[in-house]
Amino acid sequence: xxxxxxxxxxxxxxxxxxxxPRAAAARYRLAAAAHxxxxxxxxxxxxxxxxxxxxxxxxxxxxxxxxxQVWTVQVAAGIQRLEDRGGLxxxxxxxxxxxxxxxPAPARTPGEHGPPSQRPLDKPEPSETPRGERDQHSPxxxxxxxxxDTSPGNDHQGR
Amino acid sequence: MYxxxxxxxxxxxxxxxxxxxxxxxxxVLGDHAAAEDCVQDAFVRAYQAWPRFRPERPAEAWxxxxxxxxxxxYRRKQRLRQVGELLRRLGRPHDEADPAxxxxxxxxxxxxxLLPVKLAAAFVLRYYHxxxxxxxxxxxxVSERMVGLRLAQARERLVRLLGPGWGLPVSSSPGVPITKxxxx
Numbered sequence: 001x002x003x004x005x006x007x008x009x010x011x012x013x014x015x016x017x018x019x020x021p022r023a024a025a026a027r028y029r030l031a032a033a034a035h036x037x038x039x040x041x042x043x044x045x046x047x048x049x050x051x052x053x054x055x056x057x058x059x060x061x062x063x064x065x066x067x068x069q070v071w072t073v074q075v076a077a078g079i080q081r082l083e084d085r086g087g088l089x090x091x092x093x094x095x096x097x098x099x100x101x102x103x104p105a106p107a108r109t110p111g112e113h114g115p116p117s118q119r120p121l122d123k124p125e126p127s128e129t130p131r132g133e134r135d136q137h138s139p140x141x142x143x144x145x146x147x148x149d150t151s152p153g154n155d156h157q158g159r
Numbered sequence: 160m161y162x163x164x165x166x167x168x169x170x171x172x173x174x175x176x177x178x179x180x181x182x183x184x185x186x187v188l189g190d191h192a193a194a195e196d197c198v199q200d201a202f203v204r205a206y207q208a209w210p211r212f213r214p215e216r217p218a219e220a221w222x223x224x225x226x227x228x229x230x231x232x233y234r235r236k237q238r239l240r241q242v243g244e245l246l247r248r249l250g251r252p253h254d255e256a257d258p259a260x261x262x263x264x265x266x267x268x269x270x271x272x273l274l275p276v277k278l279a280a281a282f283v284l285r286y287y288h289x290x291x292x293x294x295x296x297x298x299x300x301v302s303e304r305m306v307g308l309r310l311a312q313a314r315e316r317l318v319r320l321l322g323p324g325w326g327l328p329v330s331s332s333p334g335v336p337i338t339k340x341x342x343x
Contacts, residue, residue, distance in 0.1 A: 005267060005286070005314075005317065005321075006286040006287070008265070008266070008267045009186070009267045009268070009271075009282075009283070009286060009287055010287055011265070012186075012265030012266075012267055012268045013182040013185070013186055013268070013283075013287055015265070016181065016182050016185055016191070018177065018178050018181050018195075020174075021173060021174050021177035021178065022174070023169075023170035023171075023173050023174055026173055026199065026202060027199040027200070027202060027203050028169075028173070028199075028202045028203045028205070028206035031203050031206075032206065
């Protein structure tokens with residue numbers, strides 16, 4: 001062990017007396033402060049992304065479909081439903097015009113494949129048309145009785 | 160005990176270890192301003208790695224490792240700068256040395272700064288900070304045997320630089336040239 005050398009080294013290094021180190025003035029603190037705004041922006045972007053994902057998940061759960069087109073159709077249908085109930089009518093707004101009420105009618109044709117939520121819109125339609133007219137045009141089982149319905153007479157005749 | 164990622168703990172670590180690191184790097188580089196710069200950079204790197212710090216490891220040794228690596232990089236860049244300056248001065252009359260560039264250091268520190276950083280750092284850790292060979296090995300990421308070799312080389316080169324008046328046995332092995340550190 002080089003005692004003399006070590007003693008001399010200790011004397012030389014002990015003579016180095018740095019100022020009392022203050023963490024507040026350290027370079028790493030300044031560097032961290034310089035980088036902080038970036039982290040803040042990153043955090044905001046992360047929050048926005050998380051909010052967007054939550055919205056997508058909610059919309060998917062509410063409509064049962066991950067397709068955004070379905071969401072818009074459902075929202076439009078919901079608004080329409082409210083309008084039909086008069087929920088959106090306010091004293092200041094213009095009175096609803098007849099085409100607005102009748103507008104969804106083409107979408108309610110039985111041949112079209114719409115989302116399940118459009119079905120409730122079909123309910124008021126039969127009540128608007130007269131019962132007799134509906135019976136004449138609709139191919140209901142009553143209009144064309146099956147052989148089973150008319151069978152009592154035939155059965156008697158047969159017997 | 161320091162908690163990784165905790166800023167208050169890192170602040171405490173900084174205030175407790177800064178003087179020790181400064182003296183180590185000063186002994187290795189022989190330049191107070193450069194040592195301060197290196198140590199501050201070392202703390203910047205350490206702060207970035209602080210969340211991944213393993214508490215079972217001695218924090219001071221971990222910081223020493225970062226600071227010594229920084230000193231090695233500094234020495235390399237310094238050598239490149241010196242080569243650039245030498246090329247610029249080619250053909251010009253020899254200038255007198257600028258007193259401001261003169262390293263103001265003690266005799267031993269001046270000699271240590273001429274050694275490769277790894278040898279000088281091992282010497283300072285062993286004979287100034289009192290680390291064991293095992294602790295130095297863990298700090299520098301080498302085997303204990305390598306630490307012993309480095310300490311022997313450092314002693315031998317220091318005696319050659321300082322002269323036999325220091326009372327150290329001078330090794331007669333011809334394989335250790337006394338030149339400004341090139342292998343850092």
